[in-house]
Amino acid sequence: xxxxxxxxxxxxxxxxxxxxxxxxxxxxxxxxxxxxxxxxxxxxxxxxxxxxxxxxxxxxxxxxxxxxxxxxxxxxxxxxxxxxxxxxxxxxxxxxxxxxxxxxxxxxxxxxxxxxxxxxxxxxxxxxxxxxxxxxxxxxxxxxxxxxxxxxxxxxxxxxxxxxxxxxxxxxxxxxxxxxxxxxxxxxxxxxxxxxxxxxxxxxxxxxxxxxxxxxxxxxxxxxxxxxxxxxxxxxxxxxxxxxxxxxxxxxxxxxxxxxxxxxxxxxxxxxxxxxxxxxxxxxxxxxxxxxxxxxxxxxxxxxxxxxxxxxxxxxxxxxxxxxxxxxxxxxxxxxxxxxxxxxxxxxxxxxxxxxxxxxxxxxxxxxxxxxxxxxxxxxxxxxxxxxxxxxxx
Amino acid sequence: xxxxxxxxxxxxxxxxxxxxxxxxxxxxxxxxxxxxxxxxxxxxxxxxxxxxxxxxxxxxxxxxxxxxxxxxxxxxxxxxxxxxxxxxxxxxxxxxxxxxxxxxxxxxxxxxxxxxxxxxxxxxxxxxxxxxxxxxxxxxxxxxxxxxxxxxxxxxxxxxxxxxxxxxxxxxxxxxxxxxxxxxxxxxxxxxxxxxxxxxxxxxxxxxxxxxxxxxxxxxxxxxxxxxxxxxxxxxxxxxxxxxxxxxxxxxxxxxxxxxxxxxxxxxxxxxxxxxxxxxxxxxxxxxxxxxxxxxxxxxxxxxxxxxxxxx
Numbered sequence: 001x002x003x004x005x006x007x008x009x010x011x012x013x014x015x016x017x018x019x020x021x022x023x024x025x026x027x028x029x030x031x032x033x034x035x036x037x038x039x040x041x042x043x044x045x046x047x048x049x050x051x052x053x054x055x056x057x058x059x060x061x062x063x064x065x066x067x068x069x070x071x072x073x074x075x076x077x078x079x080x081x082x083x084x085x086x087x088x089x090x091x092x093x094x095x096x097x098x099x100x101x102x103x104x105x106x107x108x109x110x111x112x113x114x115x116x117x118x119x120x121x122x123x124x125x126x127x128x129x130x131x132x133x134x135x136x137x138x139x140x141x142x143x144x145x146x147x148x149x150x151x152x153x154x155x156x157x158x159x160x161x162x163x164x165x166x167x168x169x170x171x172x173x174x175x176x177x178x179x180x181x182x183x184x185x186x187x188x189x190x191x192x193x194x195x196x197x198x199x200x201x202x203x204x205x206x207x208x209x210x211x212x213x214x215x216x217x218x219x220x221x222x223x224x225x226x227x228x229x230x231x232x233x234x235x236x237x238x239x240x241x242x243x244x245x246x247x248x249x250x251x252x253x254x255x256x257x258x259x260x261x262x263x264x265x266x267x268x269x270x271x272x273x274x275x276x277x278x279x280x281x282x283x284x285x286x287x288x289x290x291x292x293x294x295x296x297x298x299x300x301x302x303x304x305x306x307x308x309x310x311x312x313x314x315x316x317x318x319x320x321x322x323x324x325x326x327x328x329x330x331x332x333x334x335x336x337x338x339x340x341x342x343x344x345x346x347x348x349x350x351x352x353x354x355x356x357x358x359x360x361x362x363x364x365x366x367x368x369x370x371x372x373x374x375x376x377x378x379x380x381x382x383x384x385x386x387x388x389x390x391x392x393x394x
Numbered sequence: 395x396x397x398x399x400x401x402x403x404x405x406x407x408x409x410x411x412x413x414x415x416x417x418x419x420x421x422x423x424x425x426x427x428x429x430x431x432x433x434x435x436x437x438x439x440x441x442x443x444x445x446x447x448x449x450x451x452x453x454x455x456x457x458x459x460x461x462x463x464x465x466x467x468x469x470x471x472x473x474x475x476x477x478x479x480x481x482x483x484x485x486x487x488x489x490x491x492x493x494x495x496x497x498x499x500x501x502x503x504x505x506x507x508x509x510x511x512x513x514x515x516x517x518x519x520x521x522x523x524x525x526x527x528x529x530x531x532x533x534x535x536x537x538x539x540x541x542x543x544x545x546x547x548x549x550x551x552x553x554x555x556x557x558x559x560x561x562x563x564x565x566x567x568x569x570x571x572x573x574x575x576x577x578x579x580x581x582x583x584x585x586x587x588x589x590x591x592x593x594x595x596x597x598x599x600x601x602x603x604x605x606x607x608x609x610x611x612x613x614x615x616x617x618x619x620x621x622x623x624x625x626x627x628x629x630x631x632x633x634x635x636x637x638x639x640x641x642x643x644x645x646x647x648x649x650x651x652x653x654x655x656x657x658x659x660x661x662x663x664x665x666x667x668x669x670x671x672x673x674x675x676x677x678x679x680x681x682x683x684x685x686x687x688x689x690x691x692x693x694x695x696x697x698x699x700x701x702x703x704x705x706x
Contacts, residue, residue, distance in 0.1 A: 018485050229481070229483065233445070234477060237447055239470040
């Protein structure tokens, strides 16, 4: 059976080599889109914030920001800090783009905080630095939230004692407000998209997963194509086991899918710098996804009468599953409904597996996702086989 | 003489449609056997069972003594099938098409190479062997279609309406090829709804209608079924069907059918009964404007046996 199947497979491969559309779907378009999207959407991992700080206050609380928060952010390589003597100098630096943003702590800032009044950090943002500017705003807002908590503590203490806050308390809450650890976490969170897989790698994996559902049908619809060409009777009349024909088509779909995803993973790594993670884990996910694609597309093809009809049905299913799986845009971790939707797509599980792989760097991390993907394959392949057998042979 | 193909009591239904009701025949080596019948008579379904594409609901097929089923690889190896529709890959060259199907037949690489060149020569495509089949003319594609069926030296070649949609020149070339194959000892099963092809090629013919073999024999034997009679065609104006019915009532007339503007009658002694025929047609208001008297052919036999024309 294998010998006959290999003859048909070689013939199909020869035909595919002459049919350029398969190569477009398998390699050119996904790689091109990855490149295009990665150019359009900036890599937020590499946001660099050069910021100035102006302390017009000189008080305890302002010092907490200038001497506590900013140096900590610099140490964490989140910010490159520049000192300005005054607000006008800072404004000029922001206006001419010398810095992305500047924090201005106005006169009376500390006093206002300690009095529980309205205190503001002014954030100046350069017109051409929207993303770094957002990062600067985020830092200021986080510090402001911390100061609100401090203000509440001071108000409570004042209500109890009926006098001004004690120096010990001022020092304690000032130190707490200046604790930059959570601000660094905020900055790090801001500079990520919400998942361990970096955006370029996510996009490359998403594109490969999306287009493999367009590539696999080239093999799956092979039986319909043979019927349409009129060659099926001749194949069935040949002295080969009838199962060899189906086997050859399934092998073709599998090899086409594996080749497409492997080439894309290697090419996106070498050409675009995408990081796919440990090869064993990636291979498990790729094999699982290709098998799932074969199952899903086989089931869809059962309902079609011609290869063209099958192609149309399969394209719709591939797009719906791809979009619901979040292949183009990462699904935020706190978006519960969207996470649920991605769970209904093998693409979603594939990307979840890739994220797990990137987070742990261990190939075993992909096993739950691979299991879920294979479940999609099994659930669709079984009815496809049953329905296929019920149909006439040619 | 052992038969190459033996079919006995074949039956096949698709749902409520009884495509093949009772087909039995056998073919000897070197014999060309024709299945003659209109479209939908059950010829292609019969061939599909004989080639092992379909399992019969009842009956038995043996090829060289081996029972044919969809899984009978030995029996299949002895059969060359030329399907009615073109069964070639347009994106492969003529040579690649032949080589692919040769390998599927289990031929060695050397045999495939040698035999491909031989077959290309036989079907007259040697000079276009490396062109894509999709670029071939309709006749060339038909010849390639036949060549693939011949590649592995089958003992039985099944040709299912191989001249449908072919220009007269290519059609003649195909018929000549089939004639030469039979002289080389190949058993040929040939289906057609063209009476003249069956008459020219086939040693024996089975007339098939509604899934049944209604008559079988050589051309002479089949025509002898109505040979003692003459065939008279009356070209009439007026009610053709009424004229046919009036003619059919005459004692000497064994059948009378309306066919377009003609009444086709089989009768004993055309010369003596012609006045009565004209009178019968005239009695229902029809006017006879032309009369043709000739010896019956297979078309007439089919009409006589089934009451319908082959092209219906």
